[in-house]
Amino acid sequence: MKLIHDPLHGGIELDDFAVRLIDTPEFQRLRRITQLGLAYLAYPSARHTRFEHSLGTFHLAKRVRTYNPEIEEGALYAALLHDLGHYPLSHTLEALYPRHEENTRWVIKHGEIGDVIRERYSLKEFFKSLKHPLVSGDIDADRMDYLVRDAYYTGVAFGLVDMDRLIRNLRWDGERLVVSEKGVIAAQNLLLARSMMYPTVYQHHTSKIASAMLVKAVELEGISYEEIRTMDEIDLVSRLRGSEKPEVRGLMEAIDDRKLYKRVVYTNEDPGEEVVRELKKELEEEFGHLAIVDYPPKPKFEEKNAFVEVGGELKRLSEVSPLVRALVELKDTHWRWGVYAREEVREMVEVFLKKLF
Amino acid sequence: MKLIHDPLHGGIELDDFAVRLIDTPEFQRLRRITQLGLAYLAYPSARHTRFEHSLGTFHLAKRVRTYNPEIEEGALYAALLHDLGHYPLSHTLEALYPRHEENTRWVIKHGEIGDVIRERYSLKEFFKSLKHPLVSGDIDADRMDYLVRDAYYTGVAFGLVDMDRLIRNLRWDGERLVVSEKGVIAAQNLLLARSMMYPTVYQHHTSKIASAMLVKAVELEGISYEEIRTMDEIDLVSRLRGSEKPEVRGLMEAIDDRKLYKRVVYTNEDPGEEVVRELKKELEEEFGHLAIVDYPPKPKFEEKNAFVEVGGELKRLSEVSPLVRALVELKDTHWRWGVYAREEVREMVEVFLKKLF
Amino acid sequence: MKLIHDPLHGGIELDDFAVRLIDTPEFQRLRRITQLGLAYLAYPSARHTRFEHSLGTFHLAKRVRTYNPEIEEGALYAALLHDLGHYPLSHTLEALYPRHEENTRWVIKHGEIGDVIRERYSLKEFFKSLKHPLVSGDIDADRMDYLVRDAYYTGVAFGLVDMDRLIRNLRWDGERLVVSEKGVIAAQNLLLARSMMYPTVYQHHTSKIASAMLVKAVELEGISYEEIRTMDEIDLVSRLRGSEKPEVRGLMEAIDDRKLYKRVVYTNEDPGEEVVRELKKELEEEFGHLAIVDYPPKPKFEEKNAFVEVGGELKRLSEVSPLVRALVELKDTHWRWGVYAREEVREMVEVFLKKLF
C-alpha cells in the first residue's frame, strides 16, 4: 500500500496492483501531458497533469464503490487508466487525430501496461470496463475529479461542489449511477461549476488562440497519428522547434514567447458550418498560416442527463432542477468562434473579411 | 493593470511595467522551469514553476513595501526577476554551472528584458537591487513565497506560516528588514516549515536519486554553460533523449519511466569530503555511470540570522526563540549522503564498497 | 493599531478609533448575538456572531476604499457599527419589533458608543453614513461579508465568490458603487451564493420551525421593545426559561432540547396573505401555541439591481447576466410556508386543516 499526497483529496491510497500499473512507461508519460493544455498561458498555476487527474479519478471511483460494493472491481482500474491515450496538451490536438479514447485502447494493446492488466483481466473485459458508467457516464469519477481539479488550479468556481455529499448520494442500480434526492444540489453544482468554467477557463481566448496556433503548426509539420500517439509534450514541442519549415518554428516560438495572434473576429453569432468552411478556405488561400479560423463545437453539459431518484421515481437532473434547465438554456451564450491573425496582417485580414461579407 | 489568479495569494496585481517585463521571452521561459526540479516524482502535484514563484515574490515584496514605503521601487522589479537565470529543473544542475544568480545577470544583459529594464534603471543600479534585503536577505519575499508555495503544492507543512502577520511585522530600518516582536512566531515558523520540508520534500530520496542520475547524464553529454544558460526543460530533455551516447539516452529514459537507481549507501554518518571524493573516483573507475555518489551540502537555515526587535533591542532570531535554536541544532539530523546504483549492479557495488572500507 | 485574526480575511487591522468603538458595552454585546439565529440547530458550526461579521464588514469596506479613496471615511465606521441594533438571534424576532436599523440608531443615541462617535462626527452625519452605498447598497461590504461568512461556517456554497476580484472591480462614481466589466462574474456569484444558501441555510426547515417556536414564546411572554432592544441572547433565553407561563417555559425547553414541532403543511403554493391570516386565527383559537403558522416574505435578491459598467454604459446586473435573470426568475421556487404543530396534536391539526379547506 502506498500513500500519495494530493492537494484535493488529501491522501490517495494505492494498492499493489495500482502501483504496478502506474510504474509503467505508458502511465508515467501522463506526467508530461498537461491537463488543461495551453490554459496556463492565462492561468499560470494550471500546471496539473493527466497523471494527478488519473490518480484522483481512481480515488473517487474507490470512494463511490465503498458505498456501492456491487460495482465490479475492474472499473476502478479503468478509472485509473481511462486517460492513457491523451495526446500532448490533452484535448488541444484531438480534432486532428482519432479520439483519445480510441488511442487509450491502442496504448493498452501495445504497451507494457497491457501485460500488467492481462494478469487480472482480459483486454476485452477491460475495454468494457473503460465504458463503465463509473468511468464514463453523465456523472462519473472522471468528471468529478477534473471539474473540481480544474477549479482548484485556476481558482475559478472552486469550492462549489460538495464532493462528499455527492459521493454519498450516488447509488449503483446495476446499470447506472443514480443520484439520490439529497445529492441533487451537489450534482447540479457540478454543472454549475462547468458552466462557470466554460467561458473563463475552457474557452479563455488566450488559450484558444494559442491552441489554434499550435494546431496549425502541427498541421503544417504534418505529424502523423503513428507519430503523435506515443509522444509527450517534450517530444512535440522539440519537434516543432526543430522543424525544417520556418513557419512551424515561427508559430512555436510565438507560443513559447506568448506573442499570440490577435482577434479579428470573435463573436457569438454563428454563421453556420458551411459559411465558416468557405471562409477558412478563402483565408488560407490569401493569408496562409497567418490567419486562423477557430470554430469550436458547442458545449455539451452532459451532466444534465444524469438520473436522479426523487420520491422513488427516476428522473433526469434537468427535469428536477430548474437551475440546471436555466444553465442548459444559457449554455451557448458564452460560445464564441473567431478569426485570429498575426499582428502584422491583422488589418488586412479585417479588410478582406469585410469585403467577403 | 492586470490581475492574475494565484492559488496562494488570490489576485496578483501587475502594473504596466511589470507586464512588459513579463512579456519577454526570458521571463516566459520561466514557465518551463519547474520550481522543485524532479520532486514531482515523489509529489506528483508539485508542478509549479519559477514563473508563478516569481509573480508571487513580486506580490509579497509589494505587500511588504506597502508598510515600508521608503523601500526603493526597483527592489520590487528585482523581486520579479530574481530567478531569471535558473537552469532547467532549478537547483538540480546548479553544481555543474555558475550559480543561477550569476546567470540572472547574464540573461538580463543579453536578453530583450534588459532593454525594458533600461527604460527605468541602469543595469548597474538594477543588479544592486537584486541584492536588496527584500529580495535576498535572511527573511525576504523570495523565501516567504517559495517556502509557502512548496508547502502548498506538496501538502507538507502547509498553513504553518502566518504570512499576514509576518508581513505586517517586517520593518525596514534603512539597511535591512527587521522583524518586530509580534512577528517573531511567524518568522520562527518560516524556519519550522523549512525544517519540516527539508527531509520530506527537499531531500526526498526519490527526488535525490533522480537528480543525481540527471546530473550524471548532463555530465556525460557534456553540455556547456554557453548551451545550458538559455535552455528550458524541453531543450534539455530532448537533447538528452536524442543524445548520441547510449548511456545518456538510457539515463534519461530511466528518469522518464521512473525506473530509478537503488540506494546502496544512505546514511547520516559523514565520512568527510575527502573520503567521499576518493570513493567517487574508485566507483567511477569500476562502475562508470552505473553507480553514483550523492554528497549534498549541509542545510543552512539562514532565517535564523534574521534580525528581530525585542524590547527596543536588535537581536538575532536564534537568540530570541529557543525553538529556532533547537531546530538549528537538529538541522543536520536529517541530512543524508548516498551511493545509488542501477538495479543490476547493486549487489556488486555493495560488495565493492565493503571491500573498500 | 491592532490585528485580529479572522478565518475569512486573515488579519483584520483596527486603527485606534475603531478599537475605541469596539471597546464599548454596545459593541461587545454583539459577541452574544448569533449571526444566523437558530440555524446552528441544522448547521452546528454556524456559531459566528454579529461581532465577527461587523469586523469583517469594516475590513471589506476599507479594502474597497483603498481603490476608491474619495469615499468618505465615516462610511468605514458606519460599516463597523451598522449592526449594533440587532436583537438576540439576529433576524429571528425582527417581525415583532422595529427593524434593527432603527434600533441601531437608538443604541447609538443612548449608549456609550455615541460619545465615542461624537468625538469625530455629529450623530446626524453618522446616521447618514449608515445609509452609504458602501454599507447598505445593492452590493455592499455588509452583503459581501455575510454571504461569504455564512457560506464558510455552514459549508454551503463556500468558495463561490471571488472577493478579491469583486473588490478590485468596484468603482465609486460619487453616488454609488459600480461593478466594472471584469467584476461581473464575481458579482453574479454573490447572487448565486445567496440563491444556493436560500433553501439550504436561510430557509432550512429546522431553523424555521425553531424560530417560529421562539417567536411564539416571545409573543406569549410579552417582551416589549423597551426590554428587547438592549438584551443579548443570554438575557432572552434566561427570561424565557424563567417565565411564569408554563407554555413559554415549555417552548424554550423544547428549543433547547431540539424537540421541535413537526410540519403539517409545508408547501410552495401560496394561498395569499389573507387566507393565511384567516387560517392563523382559526388555528390559534383551536390549538393555541401548539400550532404555528409560518408565512415568510418572498426573497429579494437585491444584488440583481447592482449597477454594472459594460462598454462604457451603466446597466443593471440583471440586464447583463442571463444567469442572474434565471436566478431571479427561479427565486420563489424554493420559498415555502408552513404550519408546524407539537407532535401530540399533529394529526388533529391535519384533520382540522382538511376540514377548513
Place this chain on the structure above:
Amino acid sequence: MKLIHDPLHGGIELDDFAVRLIDTPEFQRLRRITQLGLAYLAYPSARHTRFEHSLGTFHLAKRVRTYNPEIEEGALYAALLHDLGHYPLSHTLEALYPRHEENTRWVIKHGEIGDVIRERYSLKEFFKSLKHPLVSGDIDADRMDYLVRDAYYTGVAFGLVDMDRLIRNLRWDGERLVVSEKGVIAAQNLLLARSMMYPTVYQHHTSKIASAMLVKAVELEGISYEEIRTMDEIDLVSRLRGSEKPEVRGLMEAIDDRKLYKRVVYTNEDPGEEVVRELKKELEEEFGHLAIVDYPPKPKFEEKNAFVEVGGELKRLSEVSPLVRALVELKDTHWRWGVYAREEVREMVEVFLKKLF
C-alpha cells in the same frame, strides 16, 4: 443515516444509535458549552462548542476503527459522549469542581442519555469504554479533533497536522494505539501544534485574566457542584448577572464589557506553590476580589509518550523524534503565572507586592 456538515471533516455520518444519543437534552446542552471558554475575547471567531467537537471526535474514532476493525464498537460512542460532563466554559471552572470526566459519568447515570446507552451497553461497560485509548490515550481521537479544531477556529498553527496520514498510521495492538513509522512526523506535529497554541491561544493573557475573574465571581457567588453540574452557559451567566452580591455582578459585567483586570505580575519565574499560596492569602485580605492570583499548572504534552513502532520496535515518540524532545524541554518557557488587579487598585497592588518581597 444522517449527514452533518463540519468545516474540518466535511461530512460527518451519524448512524441511528448516534442520532438517538445526540437527540437527548444532555447532549444538546453541549451546544451551549464553548470549547475554548473565554478565548473568544482574544480570538473572536473561536465560538465552536463541545457539540461540534464531540461529533468530530466520533468521526475520527470511526476513521481510526476503519483501519483497525478489532477495536470494540463501544469506544466509538464513548468518543461521542466523552465530554458530556463539561461545565460551562469548559475547563475554566474545572479547578473548583470535580474533574469533568467524573461529571460525565454522573450525567450519564442521571440523564435520559443513560437510558439510550443501556439499550446496548451496561453502564459499567460503557464507563470502561470512556477510558479506551482511542478516546483517552496519549494520541487519541479527542486530542486529534480538538487540536486541529482549535487551530482552525483561531487561525493559529492550522494545517500543521496531516490528519489523513496520522489516522492511516495508527495501529491497534490490542492494548493501545501505536503510531507506525510513516506516521511519526504527523504525530510529532500534533505536539508541535499544541506547543504553538499553548502560548498564543491556551494561555493568551486576555483569556487568562477573564477566566480568573470568572472563577472569582463563581467562588463569591458560592455555586455548588450540585448546581453547576447541569448548568449551561446561559444558566451560569444569567445567575451571575442577577446575583445579590454587587461584586459578583460587577465582575460579570466587566467580563461582558471586556473591561478586564490589568497585569501587575506576569512572569515565567516560578516562586513555588507555597509562596504563591501565601501571597494569595495576603492579597485577598488586603484587596478582596479586586486582585486575583492566577497560578496555572505546567503544561503536560502527553503526546510525547505515544508509542511508535520503528524498525519493529516499540518506542516512545520522544525517543524517536529529536524535535519532540526539544519541544518538551522548552515546554515551560511559555508558562506564566500572574497577579491581575482592577485598574483602580493596580498601583496599590504593585506597591503592596513590592513591600511583601
